[in-house]
Amino acid sequence: xxxxxxxxxxxxxxxxxxxxxxxxxxxxxxxxxxxxxxxxxxxxxxxxxxxxxxxxxxxxxxxxxxxxxxxxxxxxxxxxxxxxxxxxxxxxxxxxxxxxxxxxxxxxxxxxxxxxxxxxxxxxxxxxxxxxxxxxxxxxxxxxxxxxxxxxxxxxxxxxx
Amino acid sequence: xxxxxxxxxxxxxxxxxxxxxxxxxxxxxxxxxxxxxxxxxxxxxxxxxxxxxxxxxxxxxxxxxxxxxxxxxxxxxxxxxxxxxxxxxxxxxxxxxxxxxxxxxxxxxxxxxxxxxxxxxxxxxxxxxxxxxxxxxxxxxxxxxxxxxxxxxxxxxxxxxxxxxxxxxxxxxxxxxxxxxxxxxxxxxxxxxxxxxxxxxxxxxxxxxxxxxxxxxxxxxxxxxxxxxxxxxxxxxxxxxxxxxxxxxxxxxxxxxxxxxxxxxxxxxxxxxxxxxxxxxxxxxxxxxxxxxxxxxxxxxxxxxxxxxxxxxxxxxxxxxxxxxxxxxxxxxxxxxxxxxxxxxxxxxxxxxxxxxxxxxxxxxxxxxxxxxxxxxxxxxxxxxxxxxxxxxxxxxxxxxxxxxxxxxxxxxxxxxxxxxxxxxxxxxxxxxxxxxxxxx
Ligand code: FES
Ligand SMILES: [Fe+2]
Numbered sequence: 388x389x390x391x392x393x394x395x396x397x398x399x400x401x402x403x404x405x406x407x408x409x410x411x412x413x414x415x416x417x418x419x420x421x422x423x424x425x426x427x428x429x430x431x432x433x434x435x436x437x438x439x440x441x442x443x444x445x446x447x448x449x450x451x452x453x454x455x456x457x458x459x460x461x462x463x464x465x466x467x468x469x470x471x472x473x474x475x476x477x478x479x480x481x482x483x484x485x486x487x488x489x490x491x492x493x494x495x496x497x498x499x500x501x502x503x504x505x506x507x508x509x510x511x512x513x514x515x516x517x518x519x520x521x522x523x524x525x526x527x528x529x530x531x532x533x534x535x536x537x538x539x540x541x542x543x544x545x546x547x548x
Numbered sequence: 549x550x551x552x553x554x555x556x557x558x559x560x561x562x563x564x565x566x567x568x569x570x571x572x573x574x575x576x577x578x579x580x581x582x583x584x585x586x587x588x589x590x591x592x593x594x595x596x597x598x599x600x601x602x603x604x605x606x607x608x609x610x611x612x613x614x615x616x617x618x619x620x621x622x623x624x625x626x627x628x629x630x631x632x633x634x635x636x637x638x639x640x641x642x643x644x645x646x647x648x649x650x651x652x653x654x655x656x657x658x659x660x661x662x663x664x665x666x667x668x669x670x671x672x673x674x675x676x677x678x679x680x681x682x683x684x685x686x687x688x689x690x691x692x693x694x695x696x697x698x699x700x701x702x703x704x705x706x707x708x709x710x711x712x713x714x715x716x717x718x719x720x721x722x723x724x725x726x727x728x729x730x731x732x733x734x735x736x737x738x739x740x741x742x743x744x745x746x747x748x749x750x751x752x753x754x755x756x757x758x759x760x761x762x763x764x765x766x767x768x769x770x771x772x773x774x775x776x777x778x779x780x781x782x783x784x785x786x787x788x789x790x791x792x793x794x795x796x797x798x799x800x801x802x803x804x805x806x807x808x809x810x811x812x813x814x815x816x817x818x819x820x821x822x823x824x825x826x827x828x829x830x831x832x833x834x835x836x837x838x839x840x841x842x843x844x845x846x847x848x849x850x851x852x853x854x855x856x857x858x859x860x861x862x863x864x865x866x867x868x869x870x871x872x873x874x875x876x877x878x879x880x881x882x883x884x885x886x887x888x889x890x891x892x893x894x895x896x897x898x899x900x901x902x903x904x905x906x907x908x909x910x911x912x913x914x915x916x917x918x919x920x921x922x923x924x925x926x927x928x929x930x931x932x933x934x935x936x937x938x939x940x941x942x943x944x945x946x947x948x949x950x951x952x953x954x955x956x957x958x959x960x961x962x963x964x965x966x967x968x969x970x971x972x973x974x975x976x977x978x979x980x981x982x983x984x985x986x987x988x989x
Contacts, residue, residue: 428916430740438899440739441891441906444916449777450790454918457773464766465921538643540743540886541915543924 389489389520397491398479400525401516405474405497408547413455416547420448421519421526428548432513432533443537443544470503470545479516491518491525499548510534510548562976564969565948566941569934571975572749578882585863585978586611588706590715592865592876593617593627595890596699597736598644602662606644609878610705614638615692617701618647620662627694627703633666633685634658651689664689698727699735702861718812718957722859725869728851729901730894731835731842735872738902742889742914748927750863750879751971753887756923757858757866757875758819758967760804761946763797766922771798773918787830789907796825797919807857807962815974817967820857821959826870827855834898842896857962862974871905875913883931889913944969 392400400419407416420426428443437445446454457463479495492515499510517529532548534541561568561577571577591610598606599619606617607630614630616639630638637655640647650667651660659667666688669675680686694703695712697720702712709715727735746753756762764771774794778787808822820826839848852870859867866875872894878886889909893902912919934942947964953973960966 430742434739438903438906439893441742441889441909443742443914444910445906446910447790449788450911453770453773453777453790453794456776457769457918460769460773462772463769463922465925467925538740538743540745540888542745542747543921544916545921 389486390523391484391486392491392520392525394481394484397481397484397493397518397525400518401479401493401495402476404516404527404530405476409471409473411469411471413458417448417451417455419525419527420451420530421521421528422448424448424527424529426451426530426532426547428532428534428537430537432537443534443541465543465545468504470501472499472501472546472548474499474548476514489519490528491520492516493518497548501544501546501548503545508542510536510544512537512548558976558979562972564950564953565945566943567972569940569942571972572752572931572942573882573934575882577979578749578879580979581879582611585975586705586879588704588709588978589863590695590702590704590712590861591863592861592874593694593701593703595735595737595892596625596696596701599625601646603646603648604644605640605647607640607642610703611879613705615703616640616651616689617694617703618651618662625694625696625701626662626664627692627701628664628689629692631690632658633660633688633690639689660689664691697723715814716816716861718814719816719859719861722818722856722861722867722869725851725854725856725859726867726872726874726892728843729839729869729872730897731838732894732896733842734895735892736895738891738893738906741876742909744887744889744913744915744920745880746885746887746924746927747883748885748924748931749883750877750885751975752927752930753885754860754863754866754877754971755968756927757860758809758817758971760807760809760819760963761801762923762926763804763825764799764801766926767797767919769922770919771795789904790911792829793904793908793911794919796828799825801963805961805963809960809962809964809967811958811960811966811970813956813974815862815971816860817862817970818856818859819967820855820962822962824855824857826857826868829870829904832898832900832904835901838897860971862971871908872901873905873909873913887913944972 404419425447427437427445430441430443434440458466475498477496479493481493483492494513494515496513501508512532512534515531516527518525519528561571594606594617599617602619602621604619608615616628616630619625632639632653634656637653639651639653657670661667692703692705694701700723771794774791778791807820807824810818810821855870864877872892874890876888880886891905891909911917944965952966
């Protein structure tokens with residue numbers, strides 16, 4: 388049985404997660420993910436499984452690591468000029484807090500703005516975090532991002548909504 | 549660009565070994581392409597697995613015109629303009645749906661049978677003694693010529709023109725290469741398409757599909773990052789599919805040349821006619837067993853050994869046989885193109901096969917693709933770079949030999965830019981219907 392993190396601690400964790408991406412501190416961000424974590428952007432809010440259907444993204448920690456290493460490399464032309472992003476999150480609702488299963492699920496509506504050079508676009512949606520406590524600290528087991536226009540024709544999304 | 553009153557011939561813009569920048573920049577040429585090229589060519593519509601039952605439909609735009617693909621009876625399908633015969637309202641607006649036995653217009657409730665004929669008009673007495681039934685209005689939904697090969701449906705907007713088999717038949721073996729990968733000889737669409745807005749002229753994208761020499765340059769960032777992460781993996785770990793997909797983007801120029809290329813009449817081509825960066829994926833044992841059971845050992849070997857990189861049915865679709873996926877090219881504006889990416893599930897095959905396709909498409913063809921991001925960056929800068937004065941030409945010289953266009957089909961090295969020149973030969977044929985255009989500023 389895990390000690391239940393306070394609602395405030397859970398909310399602070401989620402705000403911090405977004406802040407690390409926005410600050411470009413990608414390695415620290417990646418450390419927030421559990422080893423078998425999944426970062427998933429489905430094409431539809433109805434999608435219940437990333438197997439069998441297409442998704443905008445569905446990455447394990449290794450592929451996220453590739454993504455981060457690539458962004459830091461000198462030949463990531465799409466990051467010249469570098470893309471920047473900003474998450475604006477509503478307070479996350481705690482949908483489940485099960486200390487026995489060590490499972491904490493939250494959902495938060497968000498705006499996401501990405502800019503690069505003179506161009507800027509925004510996305511909006513809901514983000515689901517499935518968390519657990521590992522050695523006394525929270526870790527992401529699943530981050531699921533449902534864009535409200537996931538099925539629309541989208542411009543390139545260079546960073547991490 | 550050129551002054552507005554200037555008239556040039558398409559021959560002057562498309563030379564055998566180079567093309568003028570106006571073909572990528574001119575709005576006037578874009579408008580004419582919509583009419584002369586996309587209006588006349590056989591364009592990819594969709595797959596029959598998307599409309600399995602009578603009354604199932606899907607909608608899309610072809611060259612800026614809304615159309616409906618509908619399953620009419622068990623065997624037949626039809627493609628109509630999505631336009632009510634009454635006052636022009638679109639009949640349906642969902643991307644896909646089921647309409648039952650008839651379509652009903654949301655404006656004045658005219659209804660149409662699945663074969664497009666007018667079924668009923670409310671208060672029809674009002675048309676007694678009028679010309680309504682005798683003219684176009686009375687004919688119902690306007691049908692477009694359509695045909696399919698192994699479930700892949702194509703349509704031609706123009707009322708007359710070459711038949712589908714005659715125009716695209718040379719590429720049927722490339723479609724076979726995809727469908728035959730299914731032990732049951734059947735594939736179906738898996739989930740929704742990935743939909744990308746790409747900020748470039750459609751031809752920049754289509755040429756890139758055949759561009760061997762960019763891969764290890766533009767995609768160095770992705771293949772190197774994969775290599776670095778993989779080099780840090782503990783010994784003895786099986787190479788993950790994602791790494792297996794990313795690393796070959798760094799293949800050297802010698803490999804790219806040996807991949808081979810094949811061009812056909814009407815702009816079609818196969819890049820990687822000998823092999824491709826997909827050839828080196830690890831085998832999936834359960835899958836091979838299923839294939840051998842269905843096809844026998846010899847034929848299985850034959851099917852699995854041919855893995856072209858990209859097979860283009862010019863100008864609207866590129867097939868990959870392994871992974872089982874297609875890219876559909878829809879020009880939206882002179883500098884904006886919609887790319888839709890559909891994944892196919894081979895029926896009766898182990899899930900791992902589809903998983904590889906889904907992973908490939910996410911990594912390489914999604915709006916969040918870490919591979920395509922660098923392509924898109926370059927495509928966007930081409931639209932800008934070509935605006936510079938001084939040199940108005942785009943080079944297609946690599947391996948050019950005078951007279952090469954005389955043969956309708958030929959096999960060559962994977963790095964020969966004939967795969968692009970061949971697209972422009974078809975382009976010129978389509979566009980030259982009236983061999984002049986007025987350039988707009
Ligand atoms: S426009 Fe369709 S019924 Fe009038
Ligand atoms: Fe590329």
